[in-house]
Amino acid sequence: MSEVISVVARNGAFQKNMITESFESDNSDNSDNEDYNMSGSDDDEEKPATRQIASDSDIMTPGELITDDPVWMRGHGTYFLENKTYSSVAGTVSKVNKLLSVIPLKSRYAPETGDHVVGRIAEVSNKRWKVDIGGKQHAILMLGSVNLPGGILRRKSESDELQMRSFLKEGDLLNAEVQSLFQDGAASLHTRSLKYGKLRNGMFVEVPNSLIVRSKNHTHNLPGNITVVLGVNGYIWLRMTSKMDLARDMPPGGSTQTSGGSMGPTGAVSLNPNSNISITRLEEESSWKIYSDENDPNITNAIKQTISRYANIIKALAFCEIGITQERIVIRYEASMAYNDIGSLIQRDNMENIGQEVLNAEKMRGSAA
């Protein structure tokens, strides 16, 4: 045994003067003085640190005193006892105005209104679907918050309720937006836009939710005719780019220049501007097609390989705990062409290299946040 972990009996409130002489004499010949000093200095440190507050970069652990100043409002990750605020999780302190909270190092996804998430149907129940979005509880997708075949203005009928499984069944993947939150933190979703709905023609990847940063746009067209949906909950969908995806990238107003098409990914199917689908024209697209289980028959092996290349790049970034953004995926995709074998991208040393290269490249460009 290399190091000796010895302990001395403390003179706590509990013992009063109950420690017998034999205890004391035993202590004296041990080199335990550092233990004494340590516990003593701990108490000393805590006292001056009370009025001012721990700084942002400090790591708090459960039960640690954050402040005894009662002016602070107590947020998540804290608890209040006898006018003192303690941490209840391990993480860093965050201060917003007078709100004090501790952000845990990692935790399950906590939905917020407006989040773009990817989820999987877990249960079909009365007029609603339960969706697994990687949160503490399943999210709820009401029958009334999806687009049903036959147009937006159609009334929901009883027959819709009976054939819910023909729209979405257990195991189906979909992307959706968080519409609202319930009292207990569970989310209610909606798919009332053509960018949301059932997912097809692709592959699912899961990463820790802390790696995805909330931004304006979570759907990106990538080189190689691939589109990625970066769900805020850490669920990612990679699919073959569809006409819809290209239309989304077109400049608004449906301008007829081909520049919109060439702006798209390399090798993308050329787009006939007249067949451009507007996202607002729901009726045209709200056919049974949007709930089809059939993949596009035109997916070639090359596209399947590109999808798995992207999937492995994302796994490598997640392994290195690097935030996942469109720019980084694209940079890595281009660099990954050096590896012919897609499977080798998730070998441990290659993953480490990939992470290091991303960070170095960003340092060189000076764009590292």
Add this chain to the structure above:
Amino acid sequence: MSRLEVYSPEGLRMDGRRWNELRRFETSINTHSHASDGSSYLEQGNNKIITLVKGPTEPTLRSQLDQTKATLQITVNLTKFSKFERSKTTGSTKNERRILEIQTALVRTFEKNLMLNLYPRTIIDIEIHVLQQDGGVLGTLINGITLACIDAGIAMYDYISGVSIGLYDTTPLLDVNSLEEAAMSCVTLGVMGKSEKLSLLQVEDKLPLDRLENVLAIGIAGAHRIRDLMDEALRNHAQKRISNASNK
């Protein structure tokens, strides 16, 4: 001097420790990031355990659903190869009385410490695999659960650190191993953080009442030391994660 003297006149125990010395304490956190929300691997002397925390998640059974707080479920798997001799029982040991008792003790200990009211309508499932055991297992299980729950980001009031103390004649021996545990009466403590509050006190043997106070005193001091060791390991781990995260 006999090799198997529990406590020699020179003040040394069988494994060369003094009465107030803990065993080697080594831990790693977030060892099974894909299989669980929080995980830890802990070696306390020759005790080796893996702890996995899954949750809070949607309960699989309606009966596990509590409208006001999370349901806590702890499963202990004492593997058959974990002792000196392979246990000869056929079939699963899952429903053995001793294991059910350990599980109940752990649930009672942690349901007061974890802030379960923050996670209504969910279940927190804790799964422990004991790969090797060498005395004072309950204390080790407590330490493992504490670390894994912190890793999972579950809110709790404070650390709980567990340790076993034996009483040899009049001398309390801190952190007993299996040979000592068999030779004398033992007490297992679960101590909350740096306080002297006990969330678990298990005494399975007879013990002179006037000695209990001494035993508790050294036990609490030992548990505080374990808390410090866990805290140190956790801070090292957190530091690494944060320096990684700054690359976002």
